[in-house]
Structures are given as structure tokens and as C-alpha cells.
Amino acid sequence: QVQLVQSGAEVKKPGASVKVSCKASGYTFTSYYMHWVRQAPGQGLEWMGIINPSGGSTSYAQKFQGRVTMTRDTSTSTVYMELSSLRSEDTAVYYCARVGSTSCYAYWGQGTLVTVSS
């Protein structure tokens, strides 16, 4: 069965960077794009970007351009999302999500809470 297992919670200071991982199993890693979605406390869902695990190409939401980098390691079936220049507004749960047979998110990681606080 498809599983997406994310790294643990992080606490960072303003201005720092955070790197969240998402390890995939139960399917061919390079066959499906991976998305990242975040959710601030008590707020809705916000799409951040997408990575093609096969070639490594990426596309980011305009809001995060210049601050986010998505990478992958095919040897471990893991994708990474790094967000830099953190500010308090980046405090959120970050999810990796994979589409199913359609282009919507059938599979989600458990989420990683990133807290930005001085």
C-alpha cells in the first residue's frame, strides 16, 4: 500500500531554514509527481509546489519562489522540501501529497509541524 512518511517536528528561529523529508513506499517512486501543501494553525490548505521524482524538475507557487527548494533522492525514494528565510507566518503543518489515478491528492503524509519562533 502507498505510504508517505514524513520527518518529525521542527522548531526554527526567524531567518533560518528548514528541510522536511517525505519517504515514499508501496509504489514506483519515479512514476508519480509529489506535491507539497501547508496548513497554518487553524487555517486552510495552501499549495506550495510540485516535483517530478523522475527527472527532478520542479514548479513552485509564486508566493514561495526564491524561498523554497524541492529535491529528491531516488536511491531512498525520498523527496525533500526546504524553506529558507523563515518567518513566524511560516509556522504550519507541511504535508507531502501524491495524486492517484486522477490529478487530485489520494495519498498524504502525516504532516510535519514547523514552528518558527524566536
Added chain:
Amino acid sequence: EIVMTQSPATLSVSPGERATLSCRASQSVSSNLAWYQQKPGQAPRLLIYGASTRATGIPARFSGSGSGTEFTLTISSLQSEDFAVYYCQQYNNWPRAFGPGTKVDIK
């Protein structure tokens, strides 16, 4: 960029009653619209895709309708486990966009 809106923000319903949630897109998304359910502390769960197709394992009391810019999620008879937040999401255009959510709580 497509903007998704949902109404109402909160819906108070008694168990066994029907709930009707609305979602609107700022421009046509054809039938490329999904609905998700989210409970506190959990990741979202896909309920409906293609505006009206239930995802695997989703009970028949959940149904979706609409196309273009107007969509509806109906829960025919609310069960205790259905009290949650529901999000719509368009996957017709980039960037992907979610609505702000409708919270369904107990009346």
C-alpha cells in the same frame, strides 16, 4: 490564478440530517474538482474527485455535483464521524487551489 470560495463557513447540523456545502471557482474548472474531509490532527482525506465520483471506500451518503464554476457536496444523513472540515480543490489549472473550508459541526 483561480480563487476558490466555499459557503457557508460553518454549518451546524443535527446527526441524521442532510448537509449541503457549496464551492465556487472564479473561473471554469470543468469537472476537475475534488472534495476533502479533514479531522483535527489528521491529514485531509479525499472524498470526491471529478466533481461527482466517490473515492475508494467513501460511503454512498457522500455525493458531489456541479461543473464549471459551481459545485456542491451533499452528505445525505450525517453520522457522528462526519463532523469535520471540508475543503474543495481545483486541479484544472496551475497553481492548484483549495477553498477556505466549511466546518460541519454538531447542532
